[in-house]
Amino acid sequence: MELRKYILRRLAQITVIFFVILTVLFLLFRLAPGDPVSRMVDPDMTPEDSERLIVQLGLDKPLGVQYLIYLKNFFKGQFGYSFHYGEPVVDIIWARLPNTVLLFTTGIILSALVGIFLGKIASWYKGKKTDSIMTVGALVTHTLFLPWLALILIWIFAYKFSWFPINGMISEEVWLDPDNGFITKALDVLYHMVLPLSTLFLIHFGAYLLIMRSAMLETLKEDYILTARAKGLDEKMIRNKHAAPNAALPVVTSVGLSLAFSINGGALTETVFTWPGIGRELVFSVSQNDYPLAQASFLLIAIVVLLANLVVDVLYAYLDPRIRY
Amino acid sequence: MLMASLHFSVSKVSAADMLKMGVLQEPKTLNIWRAGDRWSLKILGLIYQPLYVRDPKTLELVPWLAAAPPEFDSKNLCYTVKLKPARWSDGTELTSEDVAFTVRIIQEFKVPRYISKWKFIKKIETPDKQTIKFYLESPYAIFVSRSLTTPIVQKKQWEEVIKKAKGTEKPLRTLLRHKVKKPIGSGPFTLKDWRSGAYIYVIKNEIFFGAGKTISGHLLGPHIDGIIFKVYGTSDAAILALKKGSIDMFWWGIQPGYMEDLKANPDMEVFTNEKSALYYLGFNVRKPPFNDASLRRAAATLVGEDFIIKRILQGYGLKMYSIIPPGNTFWYCPDVPKYGVGLSREGRIKKAYQILSDAGYTWKIPPIDNSGNVVNGDGIMLPDGKLMEKFTILTPPADYDPHRAMCGMMMQEWLRMLGIPAYSKPMAFGALIEQVKVRRDFDAFILGYGSLSLDPDYLRNFFISTNDKRRGWNMSGYNNPAFDKIANQSAKTMNRDERRKLIWEMQKIIMGDVPYMPLYNPKLIEAARKGKFTGWVQMLGGVGNLWSFCQLKPL
Numbered sequence: 010m011e012l013r014k015y016i017l018r019r020l021a022q023i024t025v026i027f028f029v030i031l032t033v034l035f036l037l038f039r040l041a042p043g044d045p046v047s048r049m050v051d052p053d054m055t056p057e058d059s060e061r062l063i064v065q066l067g068l069d070k071p072l073g074v075q076y077l078i079y080l081k082n083f084f085k086g087q088f089g090y091s092f093h094y095g096e097p098v099v100d101i102i103w104a105r106l107p108n109t110v111l112l113f114t115t116g117i118i119l120s121a122l123v124g125i126f127l128g129k130i131a132s133w134y135k136g137k138k139t140d141s142i143m144t145v146g147a148l149v150t151h152t153l154f155l156p157w158l159a160l161i162l163i164w165i166f167a168y169k170f171s172w173f174p175i176n177g178m179i180s181e182e183v184w185l186d187p188d189n190g191f192i193t194k195a196l197d198v199l200y201h202m203v204l205p206l207s208t209l210f211l212i213h214f215g216a217y218l219l220i221m222r223s224a225m226l227e228t229l230k231e232d233y234i235l236t237a238r239a240k241g242l243d244e245k246m247i248r249n250k251h252a253a254p255n256a257a258l259p260v261v262t263s264v265g266l267s268l269a270f271s272i273n274g275g276a277l278t279e280t281v282f283t284w285p286g287i288g289r290e291l292v293f294s295v296s297q298n299d300y301p302l303a304q305a306s307f308l309l310i311a312i313v314v315l316l317a318n319l320v321v322d323v324l325y326a327y328l329d330p331r332i333r334y
Numbered sequence: 335m336l337m338a339s340l341h342f343s344v345s346k347v348s349a350a351d352m353l354k355m356g357v358l359q360e361p362k363t364l365n366i367w368r369a370g371d372r373w374s375l376k377i378l379g380l381i382y383q384p385l386y387v388r389d390p391k392t393l394e395l396v397p398w399l400a401a402a403p404p405e406f407d408s409k410n411l412c413y414t415v416k417l418k419p420a421r422w423s424d425g426t427e428l429t430s431e432d433v434a435f436t437v438r439i440i441q442e443f444k445v446p447r448y449i450s451k452w453k454f455i456k457k458i459e460t461p462d463k464q465t466i467k468f469y470l471e472s473p474y475a476i477f478v479s480r481s482l483t484t485p486i487v488q489k490k491q492w493e494e495v496i497k498k499a500k501g502t503e504k505p506l507r508t509l510l511r512h513k514v515k516k517p518i519g520s521g522p523f524t525l526k527d528w529r530s531g532a533y534i535y536v537i538k539n540e541i542f543f544g545a546g547k548t549i550s551g552h553l554l555g556p557h558i559d560g561i562i563f564k565v566y567g568t569s570d571a572a573i574l575a576l577k578k579g580s581i582d583m584f585w586w587g588i589q590p591g592y593m594e595d596l597k598a599n600p601d602m603e604v605f606t607n608e609k610s611a612l613y614y615l616g617f618n619v620r621k622p623p624f625n626d627a628s629l630r631r632a633a634a635t636l637v638g639e640d641f642i643i644k645r646i647l648q649g650y651g652l653k654m655y656s657i658i659p660p661g662n663t664f665w666y667c668p669d670v671p672k673y674g675v676g677l678s679r680e681g682r683i684k685k686a687y688q689i690l691s692d693a694g695y696t697w698k699i700p701p702i703d704n705s706g707n708v709v710n711g712d713g714i715m716l717p718d719g720k721l722m723e724k725f726t727i728l729t730p731p732a733d734y735d736p737h738r739a740m741c742g743m744m745m746q747e748w749l750r751m752l753g754i755p756a757y758s759k760p761m762a763f764g765a766l767i768e769q770v771k772v773r774r775d776f777d778a779f780i781l782g783y784g785s786l787s788l789d790p791d792y793l794r795n796f797f798i799s800t801n802d803k804r805r806g807w808n809m810s811g812y813n814n815p816a817f818d819k820i821a822n823q824s825a826k827t828m829n830r831d832e833r834r835k836l837i838w839e840m841q842k843i844i845m846g847d848v849p850y851m852p853l854y855n856p857k858l859i860e861a862a863r864k865g866k867f868t869g870w871v872q873m874l875g876g877v878g879n880l881w882s883f884c885q886l887k888p889l
Contacts, residue, residue, distance in 0.1 A: 043764025052792045056805040058446035065507040095511045175575045181533040283567035285531020
């Protein structure tokens with residue numbers, strides 16, 4: 010009963026937060042200098058042409074009216090048309106979202122699995138050479154500048170050795186050949202994923218390694234670990250069965266939230282590798298004052314992150330009945 | 335194993351006669367009425383064709399879809415254009431009805447970007463399938479160069495769309511939002527496939543009207559099977575792909591910093607061409623201090639053209655002395671007033687000091703001391719005795735355009751040497767345009783046009799007083815009745831030589847009053863791989879042009 014109340018209270022809070030986000034997003038883009046029409050630096054566009062376009066885009070209406078239309082459309086599930094593409098925003102997002110999810114979700118899961126495993130090892134050998142190498146390695150890769158690392162990987166593995174394509178998600182040669190079936194095309198996507206995935210992996214696994222190492226070191230001080238040792242259990246069993254599952258909780262939380270944010274993509278990764286995802290589109294829409302597209306992209310991120318938070322909170326409350334924030 | 339299988343697949347389908355071009359972005363739309371970004375226009379330019387195009391050497395207009403130059407009946411203000419026999423890519427005949435229909439769309443929907451070129455047309459007649467008569471309301475000088483270069487669309491493809499759009503609350507919006515999946519054009523190529531975010535594939539239009547014909551001395555193909563445009567997010571990636579051989583040409587201007595590397599590569603052919611471009615410093619002449627032409631002339635005297643060309647553009651640029659680029663040979667006036675040409679930095683400061691002293695400016699610390707030596711000036715006072723307040727030169731940020739941002743910083747330094755309190759301020763491009771073009775709240779700015787029309791009507795557009803309004807092109811607020819009179823006359827003068835005299839006069843007035851101070855015209859550097867294709871046609875604006883695509887041959 011209490012849990013239900015707790016969930017309802019969290020839902021109410023999330024709804025309020027969401028409305029705040031909805032309003033802030035609307036105002037943020039409108040109050041930023043510039044509009045989509047003033048960017049059109051084309052001497053063939055007369056002032057009258059510009060005004061006509063502003064009317065067509067609905068930007069001639071007072072801000073309050075625009076806000077009401079925005080709210081009304083939101084509740085009707087309409088996100089409008091992109092100013093730049095002239096296409097429904099939903100279509101644009103749906104076309105790019107799977108590409109982003111594929112790359113970034115894979116990247117985060119892979120980084121987390123390796124990070125947790127190595128973090129476990131590093132903590133076990135605390136203060137020894139293995140720990141030092143892993144910790145320093147994790148710190149170095151995690152603090153690398155992503156575009157630099159991406160360009161270096163492209164230069165070595167795509168340009169010098171020609172092992173992988175320079176960028177993109179598919180090869181036109183593969184996709185234009187009618188003889189190629191699903192398997193070949195899927196392999197082609199995987200082939201293109203290697204370098205961006207490696208970049209994401211190298212940047213992110215260090216963070217998980219460090220979190221896991223730190224959590225493990227705390228866990229290893231617990232009494233039940235001492236008890237396990239006193240019982241004469243095998244060291245491997247203590248590490249893998251007793252310490253690691255308990256230490257992994259903070260990492261799992263971090264992974265959960267990272268997965269939620271993964272729909273945001275990464276503008277830098279997507280730009281350097283020309284990965285046709287939502288991150289690049291988000292940056293482009295903001296720079297071009299494409300309000301409907303930018304708003305919808307940010308709203309999508311907000312919804313997923315808020316829901317992910319809710320799920321994590323509810324899970325915590327379920328797992329630990331003492332938790333009632 | 336994975337790589338091996340994919341490499342096998344690649345080699346299996348690679349076509350030798352397929353040109354692969356790298357682009358930085360994909361088109362935003364294939365709807366010609368909506369297309370405003372250069373990537374959409376580049377691709378659509380291969381599909382939709384105009385009546386007349388520019389000859390690559392002379393830059394004169396030559397008949398393209400038209401069979402001959404337009405005939406002008408000055409009595410009735412009527413242009414008659416005869417069409418070449420041509421077909422749309424779906425096999426149907428291209429007729430005068432299509433041309434008239436295109437103009438009707440523009441006029442009825444007031445399509446932005448096109449309506450300004452067609453609003454002076456009173457009536458259109460199509461006496462037969464091959465003939466169109468355009469009746470003008472009044473003499474309109476740019477009709478041939480600007481209006482008759484409009485791309486023509488197929489009536490069959492657009493008729494239903496237009497009907498549907500007219501029945502909606504906002505017809506123009508409906509027209510602009512119409513999604514075109516497969517544009518039907520009359521150009522040398524037709525769209526085959528578009529994988530968003532990856533590539534666009536156009537193939538040879540087998541029934542292209544120019545195939546095997548000689549137009550303006552050029553024997554046209556296309557001789558290649560098709561073109562694949564591959565999207566690269568950054569120039570770095572595209573240039574690596576070019577060097578590796580993944581693409582045959584990168585269809586974008588290359589920064590001079592890459593030149594040494596590309597020139598040293600034996601597989602690379604580098605092209606350097608002039609652009610019809612103008613990069614300039616604009617003054618707000620509506621308010622002090624730049625409402626005084628003497629100050630503007632003094633500022634122009636301080637501009638170190640050599641420094642800009644040699645250091646900032648690394649030698650890949652041209653000095654600009656007029657608003658019209660020198661490459662536009664017919665309209666460019668070489669006799670405009672010039673400032674500080676050939677002078678050293680010291681000489682420029684002395685000359686600028688003299689201009690300002692003669693105009694009544696004084697200094698707390700003059701930039702020239704009693705012995706005639708140049709020192710750091712300070713505390714410049716306007717002719718009315720008031721201290722000149724600090725002012726800002728707005729520029730785009732360095733990540734948007736390093737050249738303009740650097741020019742802003744140099745102008746700041748050059749002006750400060752004279753004791754003028756200038757501050758260069760880079761700001762986001764959208765915000766800069768808003769401040770200059772919409773709010774008109776600025777002192778000075780640096781902007782540019784990378785691809786100006788070859789018709790010089792923009793000169794009128796930029797400086798006529800009636801365009802000094804919100805979102806108008808007279809951003810400086812220049813107001814000179816003498817200029818307005820000549821500018822209006824130039825727009826109505828149908829005789830080309832007569833019009834040139836007026837355009838020259840306009841350039842002289844502008845460069846005398848200097849509301850805009852031309853800074854430079856960057857050269858366009860492009861690169862292609864040797865050994866696979868030959869026949870790139872160099873012209874103003876680079877080798878990525880219609881003539882090249884119609885003449886390229888596989889080796």
